[in-house]
Structure formats: C-alpha cells, structure tokens
Amino acid sequence: MEYTTASLRTAERRPWRPRAIPRLGLLLVSLPMLVYLLLPILALITRIDPAALMANLISPELGQAIGLSITTTACSTALGLTLGTPLAYLLARRRFRGRSLLDTLVELPMVLPPSVAGIALLIAFGRRGMIGGWLDDLGLSLAFTTVAVVLAQTFVSAPFYIKTAVAGFAGVDREIEQAAEIDGASPLQVFAWITLPLAWPVLLGGLVMSWARALGEFGATIIFAGNFPGRTQTMPLAIYLGFELDLDLALTMALILLAVSFFVLWLVKMILRQQVDAP
Structure with a gap:
C-alpha cells in the first residue's frame, strides 16, 4: 500500500487516540x-x-470507649494542628540543606509498623526511657496513662496533617502575599489574613484525615498505653478485647467505626472537590 505525501501530512495533523x-x-x-x-x-x-x-449502644463499656476516643483524638488533633502547622509552613516555603531528610523523617511514622511505633514511644517516654526516666524522677509517669494514648495517636496521625498542610501552603499564590507585603502587612499578618484563609480548605482536609487516623490507632497505643477500660481503652482496643469476650459488642463498635470512617472519607472528598471547583 502506497502512502502519498498528502495522506502522511493528514495523519500527522490528526491526533492519535487509543481505542476505547x-x-x-x-x-x-x-x-x-x-x-x-x-x-x-x-x-x-x-x-x-x-x-x-x-x-x-447503651452499654457502659461502649460509652467509656467512645468518650475516651473522642477526648484523646481531639487532643491529638489539636496537638498536630498547633505543633505541625509551623513545621508544614517551613517545609513548604523554605529550601535548606537537609530539607529532604527532614521531610522523610516526618513521613516515617506513616509507614512504620504500629508495633515499632509503640516500642519507640515506650523506649523514649517509658519509666526507663530516654526522656521518661527524667520525668519519672520528677514524679511524672506517661506510659500506660491517658496521656500516653494522646502521644501515641499524635505520633502516628500528625504526619498526615503535616504532609497535607505542606501541599496547602505550597499552593497559595505568592503574588497575593507579596502584594499584601507591599501594602505594609507584616509577615504574621500576611500569614493570618492571606496564607491561612487560602490554604484552610486543604488544611481542614488534612485535619480530618489526621483525626480519622488517630481514631483508628491500635498498635502503638496498646504497647505504649496498654488496654485499661476507662483509662486507655479506646474503641479499637475495646474491639480487640470484645472480640474475645463479647462478639456482639465488638461488632457494634466495628460498625460505628465503619460509619465514621465512611463519613470522614466522604467529607474530605467534598472539601477537596470544593477546593478544585473554586474559581
């Protein structure tokens, strides 16, 4: 079959499309x-x-586990927001030697096996740990307390917020910030009135994902905080114990966590979709 010059030119102009x-x-x-x-x-x-x-649904065990989970996840999410936002802004806006290493260290708890995270926390903050020994001399004990639950949840969940916040801060148009600086705004005012409102939808999505990760935390918590009803027994730990003692109660808690997880994922998708569709 012979191809003419005209047919070859027509083929070049016609975009190639794969067969559907x-x-x-x-x-x-x-x-x-x-x-x-x-x-x-x-x-x-x-x-x-x-x-x-x-x-x-009206059992006291369920009420204790839900109440403790709500309290500890609220505290861990607040810690992630307060302490993670400056770090996320640093990673998003500054280029410095060792930034890639720091970014990798921030991501590390996201991929660590939960048992490794729990042992690391215990070695650091336990009674004979690197920092826990000093605290124990002061009469402060963290391991196997409610505070330990918050620390474990923060360790595994905060990186989810930090990584999302990095993307949110990086996506803010720098020209808008520079225009505010030219008008006389201080760096703190630019961050509070320009950067934060523009990045907030993405930050909110990161917070929701961080809270959901904290709510489902199990491995690090049971090693570092134990499984004591009313003190350290969150819903995932109660499901673990209920699976051995009361299967129906464990199934009820599992259904609640399933519903919450579905709602959280749906909420994050709605937030991100609004961010994409925004003019």
Missing part, C-alpha cells in the same frame, strides 16, 4: 477487586443482630 476499552469489558475486569473490597464490609453489616446492636 468497551465499558462492559472494563466493568468485568474491575469487578473482582471491587467485590473483594466490598465483601468484608457487607459481611460485617449483615452479621450484626439489630436487637444486639440496640442493646449494646
């Missing part, structure tokens, strides 16, 4: 993974007895 995979075929090849991901969730929902669910 038939919708039905794409659905069929995607179905196994979709079924695998949804089947355990469906099994959990259908396994719960409605009568047992209503009875367990």
Whole structure:
C-alpha cells in the first residue's frame, strides 16, 4: 500500500487516540477487586443482630470507649494542628540543606509498623526511657496513662496533617502575599489574613484525615498505653478485647467505626472537590 505525501501530512495533523476499552469489558475486569473490597464490609453489616446492636449502644463499656476516643483524638488533633502547622509552613516555603531528610523523617511514622511505633514511644517516654526516666524522677509517669494514648495517636496521625498542610501552603499564590507585603502587612499578618484563609480548605482536609487516623490507632497505643477500660481503652482496643469476650459488642463498635470512617472519607472528598471547583 502506497502512502502519498498528502495522506502522511493528514495523519500527522490528526491526533492519535487509543481505542476505547468497551465499558462492559472494563466493568468485568474491575469487578473482582471491587467485590473483594466490598465483601468484608457487607459481611460485617449483615452479621450484626439489630436487637444486639440496640442493646449494646447503651452499654457502659461502649460509652467509656467512645468518650475516651473522642477526648484523646481531639487532643491529638489539636496537638498536630498547633505543633505541625509551623513545621508544614517551613517545609513548604523554605529550601535548606537537609530539607529532604527532614521531610522523610516526618513521613516515617506513616509507614512504620504500629508495633515499632509503640516500642519507640515506650523506649523514649517509658519509666526507663530516654526522656521518661527524667520525668519519672520528677514524679511524672506517661506510659500506660491517658496521656500516653494522646502521644501515641499524635505520633502516628500528625504526619498526615503535616504532609497535607505542606501541599496547602505550597499552593497559595505568592503574588497575593507579596502584594499584601507591599501594602505594609507584616509577615504574621500576611500569614493570618492571606496564607491561612487560602490554604484552610486543604488544611481542614488534612485535619480530618489526621483525626480519622488517630481514631483508628491500635498498635502503638496498646504497647505504649496498654488496654485499661476507662483509662486507655479506646474503641479499637475495646474491639480487640470484645472480640474475645463479647462478639456482639465488638461488632457494634466495628460498625460505628465503619460509619465514621465512611463519613470522614466522604467529607474530605467534598472539601477537596470544593477546593478544585473554586474559581
């Protein structure tokens, strides 16, 4: 088959487009993974007895675990916001030697096995730990207390907020900040009135994800804080204990965490979608 010069030029101008995979075929090849991901969730929902669910919702064990989880996750999220925001701003706006190493260290708790995180916290803040020994001499004990739960949750959840905040601060238009500085605004005023409001939707999404990670924390907490009802037993730890003692109560707590996780993910998606759609 011979190709003329005109036909070659027409082919060059015409954009190449891959053949679209038939919708039905794409659905069929995607179905196994979709079924695998949804089947355990469906099994959990259908396994719960409605009568047992209503009875367990008013149980004191559930109330203690929910109350402690709400209190500790609120404290750990507040710590992540207060102490993590300056670090996130530093990583987003400054270029310095060792920045890549610092960024990697911030991300490290996100990929550490929970047991390693718990042992590290215990070695650092336990009664014979690097810092815990000094605190113990002052009469302060952190391990196996409610404070230990907050520290464990902060350690594993704060990096989620910090990494999101870095992206949020980096996405703020610097020209707007420079215009405010030219008008006489101080660096603190620029941050408070320009940078923070513009980055806030992204920061809020990071906070929600950080809170959700703290709510589901298990491994580091049980090693560093233990599993004491009313003092260190959060909902994931109560599910672990309930799985051995009262399966219906464990299923009720698991359903609550499932519903909360779904709502959190949906909320984050809505926040990010509004950020993308904003003019």
